[in-house]
Amino acid sequence: MQTVLMVCRMDVGRELAVREVHDRFPIDVLVRGIGVERLVVFIGSGQYALELTVSDGDFQEQFHRFLSTPEVRDLFSALGEHVQDLPSPDTGTA
Numbered sequence: 001m002q003t004v005l006m007v008c009r010m011d012v013g014r015e016l017a018v019r020e021v022h023d024r025f026p027i028d029v030l031v032r033g034i035g036v037e038r039l040v041v042f043i044g045s046g047q048y049a050l051e052l053t054v055s056d057g058d059f060q061e062q063f064h065r066f067l068s069t070p071e072v073r074d075l076f077s078a079l080g081e082h083v084q085d086l087p088s089p090d091t092g093t094a
Contacts, residue, residue, distance in 0.1 A: 001037060003053040004063075006087065010048040014082040018043050021078045029071045035062030048083045064089055 010018060022041055030036050038053035054062040066072055068089040076086045 001053055001056060002059050003038075003051060004059070005049060005051050007047055007049045008083050008085045010043070010046060010083040012046040015043050018048060018079060018082050021075065021082075024078075025075050026071055029069060034069050034072075035065050048079070063087075067091065 022043075030039060035054050035057075036052055037055055038051070040051040042049040042051070052063070052066070054066075067076075067087055073089070076088070080086055
């Protein structure tokens, strides 16, 4: 397993709106085998942090499979109104 923490800036004062977007995310997507074992989100003080734990194997492949999932794309699209620099399916990683 590999765990990665991604931190993005968000609009201060928009924490409630960001939490409401997350409340609509269908958790069962993670059970479908998109490669993510655990997803933890930290919201506050102008920061949006997403901790992802992926299954064994190639991190890039699993990360991009996660980002390409329609429900995740919808989540990040909605979050994009309040959070800057969210990754997209074509985002490279180190």
